Amino acid sequence: MSFATPTAVAESAHDHFFLGSDHERNERKVWLVIALTASMMLVEIIAGTLYGSMALVADGWHMSTHAGAMLITALAYRFARKHVRNRRFTFGTGKLGDLAGFASAVILALIALLIAYESVVRLTQPIPIDFNQAIVVAAVGLVINVVCAWLLKDDHAHHGHHHGHHQHDSERGDNCGHDDHHAPGMSRDNNLRAAYIHVLADALTSVLAIVALLVGSSYGWLWADPLMGVVGALVIARWSWGLIRDSGSVLLDASAEGEEVQLEIREAMAPTGSKVTDLHVWQVGPGHFAAIVSLTAPEPKEPSHYKALMAQIHELSHVTVEIQRQVT
Numbered sequence: 001m002s003f004a005t006p007t008a009v010a011e012s013a014h015d016h017f018f019l020g021s022d023h024e025r026n027e028r029k030v031w032l033v034i035a036l037t038a039s040m041m042l043v044e045i046i047a048g049t050l051y052g053s054m055a056l057v058a059d060g061w062h063m064s065t066h067a068g069a070m071l072i073t074a075l076a077y078r079f080a081r082k083h084v085r086n087r088r089f090t091f092g093t094g095k096l097g098d099l100a101g102f103a104s105a106v107i108l109a110l111i112a113l114l115i116a117y118e119s120v121v122r123l124t125q126p127i128p129i130d131f132n133q134a135i136v137v138a139a140v141g142l143v144i145n146v147v148c149a150w151l152l153k154d155d156h157a158h159h160g161h162h163h164g165h166h167q168h169d170s171e172r173g174d175n176c177g178h179d180d181h182h183a184p185g186m187s188r189d190n191n192l193r194a195a196y197i198h199v200l201a202d203a204l205t206s207v208l209a210i211v212a213l214l215v216g217s218s219y220g221w222l223w224a225d226p227l228m229g230v231v232g233a234l235v236i237a238r239w240s241w242g243l244i245r246d247s248g249s250v251l252l253d254a255s256a257e258g259e260e261v262q263l264e265i266r267e268a269m270a271p272t273g274s275k276v277t278d279l280h281v282w283q284v285g286p287g288h289f290a291a292i293v294s295l296t297a298p299e300p301k302e303p304s305h306y307k308a309l310m311a312q313i314h315e316l317s318h319v320t321v322e323i324q325r326q327v328t
Contacts, residue, residue, distance in 0.1 A: 019084060019094055019285055026192045027077035030070055033148045033195065037067040040144045044137070062205075063141065066198045069107045073195040076100030091318070094285020097191030098250040104194035105243035108201060112237040115205070119229030129225060131217035138209040145203035152196045189286045190247040197243060201236045208232045253282035261289045261315055268309045273297060275326070290318035296326040 044060030080093035212228035215221055255262070258281030269276055278294035295306065300323045310316060 019080060019092075021287065022189075023077060023081060023286075026189065027074060027081065029151050030074045030077065030192065030195050033151055033199065034067055034070050034074060036144060036148055037063055037070065040141070041067060063202065065107070065111055066202050069104045069198050070195045072100050072104050072107075073097075073191050076191055091284045091290060094288055095250060095283070097189060097286065098247040101190035101194040101243060101247040102251060104198065105240045105247060108194075108198060109237060109240040109244070111201070112233045112240060115229055115236070116233035119226040119233065122226035122229070123223055126222040126226075129213070129216060129222060131213050135210060135213045135217075138206045138213065142203060142206035142210065145199055145206060148199045149196070149203060152192060152199060188246070190243065190250065194243055194247075197239050201232075201239065204235060205229075205232045250283050255281065258282060258289050258291075261291065261313060264313045265291060265293060265310060265316070268313065269293070269295065269306070272301075272306070272309065274300075274306075274323075277324075278322075284318060287315060288317040289315050290320075291316060292320045292322070294322040294324075296324045298326045300325050 041060045041063040044063065076096050076099070080096040083089065083093050086093070208228040208231060209225065212225040215224045262279055262281045265279060265281070266276055274295045274297035276293065277296055278292070280292040281289055282291075284290045293306070293310075303321045303323065306321050306323075307319070310319060
């Protein structure tokens with residue numbers, strides 16, 4: 001039994017545009033943050049080399065790791081935007097940001113391990129510290145990180161793209177959908193979130209370093225600095241794990257990501273008297289979800305009927321409906 005309309009073939013050719021609503025703006029912000037971080041990195045390395053300050057050189061190379069990680073974020077935005085209409089990607093490039101976020105989270109975890117290792121070594125083998133110079137370096141780094149955090153603030157949990165469409169299929173898989181324009185749905189851009197966490201991690205290390213150095217210079221406690229390093233590493237590791245968990249869930253199409261959408265679909269189908277026999281919902285981009293809905297009904301209607309009922313679910317950007325007559 002097929003419920004495909006005559007326009008099915010013509011309307012099946014459409015774009016899977018599942019990028020976030022602020023994709024290009026976020027990309028520009030990340031490039032600006034990279035420019036600020038890289039500039040400060042070069043200044044510290046060059047100045048440290050000229051003036052013989054290992055503190056400056058070390059902090060400069062530390063900033064380079066975060067600049068490199070944020071480069072992953074920027075390149076992911078660029079690639080997703082350039083290939084958004086490439087039909088080789090079955091469900092578009094909206095999830096590329098989650099892949100980049102996952103990679104950045106792994107790098108962040110490695111940075112946390114390196115900080116922890118270096119801190120433990122310093123605890124067991126204390127070295128002399130030029131407190132005044134180190135405080136200046138940490139303070140300058142903190143200022144740069146505060147500016148970068150301000151640029152990226154709040155955008156790591158922004159809205160989805162305004163463009164969505166519903167594609168509904170018959171029980172044989174025929175297409176009979178079209179493009180609709182929906183209001184954006186709430187979402188979290190894990191790609192930008194990764195850059196944001198890298199900036200926060202750098203800011204945290206600067207704050208902890210300043211506190212430890214002030215305490216060390218006042219009381220001569222050389223162990224305060226590496227102890228704060230261990231604390232910072234633990235906090236960064238926790239942030240990293242949260243990002244790995246959330247971006248990994250999206251990459252593995254975890255149903256938990258679309259629980260609210262699933263509930264809305266079931267509520268939309270309830271008045272029809274049909275029974276939802278199978279339902280799969282997964283995220284295909286920031287603010288965009290796809291779904292496969294299997295229904296049985298005593299008197300099945302055309303897919304356009306069920307499509308209209310689900311049109312109010314703004315986050316639902318790609319839908320396949322399978323309909324079967326209920327056997328009594």
